[in-house]
Amino acid sequence: MSTTADSRPDTLAPTEDGLSRLVAEGHDLRPRVTFAETVSQTFALAGRSVTTMRRNADQLFDVTFQPLLFTAMFAYIFGGAISGDVRSYLPLLIPGVLAQSTLTACMATGVQLREDMEKGVFDRFTSLPIARIAPLAGPALADLLRYALAAVLTVAAGLAMGFRPGGGVLGVLAGGALIMFAGWSLAWIFTWFGTVASSARAVQGYSMMILFPLTFLSNAYVPTDTLPGWLRAFVHVNPVSHIVSGVRDLMNDGAVTAQVGWAVLGCVVVAAIFLPLSVRSYARHL
Numbered sequence: 001m002s003t004t005a006d007s008r009p010d011t012l013a014p015t016e017d018g019l020s021r022l023v024a025e026g027h028d029l030r031p032r033v034t035f036a037e038t039v040s041q042t043f044a045l046a047g048r049s050v051t052t053m054r055r056n057a058d059q060l061f062d063v064t065f066q067p068l069l070f071t072a073m074f075a076y077i078f079g080g081a082i083s084g085d086v087r088s089y090l091p092l093l094i095p096g097v098l099a100q101s102t103l104t105a106c107m108a109t110g111v112q113l114r115e116d117m118e119k120g121v122f123d124r125f126t127s128l129p130i131a132r133i134a135p136l137a138g139p140a141l142a143d144l145l146r147y148a149l150a151a152v153l154t155v156a157a158g159l160a161m162g163f164r165p166g167g168g169v170l171g172v173l174a175g176g177a178l179i180m181f182a183g184w185s186l187a188w189i190f191t192w193f194g195t196v197a198s199s200a201r202a203v204q205g206y207s208m209m210i211l212f213p214l215t216f217l218s219n220a221y222v223p224t225d226t227l228p229g230w231l232r233a234f235v236h237v238n239p240v241s242h243i244v245s246g247v248r249d250l251m252n253d254g255a256v257t258a259q260v261g262w263a264v265l266g267c268v269v270v271a272a273i274f275l276p277l278s279v280r281s282y283a284r285h286l
Contacts (some may be wrong), residue, residue, distance in 0.1 A: 038131040045138025063150035067101040071157040087162035094158040095247035096220030101150040102183040107207035110190030114200040147183040151176040167254030175250040185267035188274035195281035214240045239266045
């Protein structure tokens with residue numbers, strides 16, 4: 001005699017108590033998502049982030065006004081003291097401003113993520129059959145536009161002030177690509193902060209404790225040979241210093257040096273560590 005589906009409720013038609021028990025045990029009952037669907041969902045959520053940027057212009061403040069302000073301010077204040085004149089200081093300064101502007105934009109990524117989680121935006125994603133990484137990877141992908149905007153404005157301001165990159169157009173494009181990749185990689189650190197911190201203000205506080213030491217205790221604005229020995233030792237192992245040196249080599253000389261390799265390697269390592277940590281920490285909120 002054949003057995004109907006109604007006689008096997010535990011296997012074909014789970015009861016409400018059975019579903020509640022599976023959820024309580026931590027089972028993910030959503031349908032599996034293919035790689036193609038994950039890519040599509042990531043781009044869809046990136047489009048959502050771009051739309052948010054377009055409708056809230058204040059989110060672009062850190063990648064528009066700030067790079068222009070820092071370029072002009074540091075050039076005219078420190079140019080004569082460090083390099084003798086403003087124009088001679090620009091090849092040293094522009095990559096440093098690029099690094100600081102990108103790191104600041106990365107910090108905003110974590111803060112915005114935490115704010116969305118507090119407002120319940122991410123709670124809606126729990127009921128949708130989407131990949132867990134998509135709500136994190138989408139905004140990270142959209143932020144590439146913010147990094148590109150900061151790079152374009154910084155280089156344009158430098159050109160207006162007399163910056164003439166020896167690497168030519170290709171060197172500038174390569175340096176911009178490196179700083180964008182660095183921004184995407186380092187943003188996963190702040191994304192992880194966004195998933196573990198208790199509030200957006202806490203994310204900002206943690207981020208500032210990392211942002212300022214890494215930026216100002218580096219070779220971003222001054223030559224390392226002017227620093228005391230103990231500080232020079234830290235600067236040489238600071239990952240931001242490798243990124244800045246790599247961008248300088250590409251923009252000023254058009255050369256793919258060891259510093260470029262170290263910068264790329266460091267960014268890959270950071271992404272390999274903090275991307276999985278971010279996804280795992282975010283999954284705990286589902």
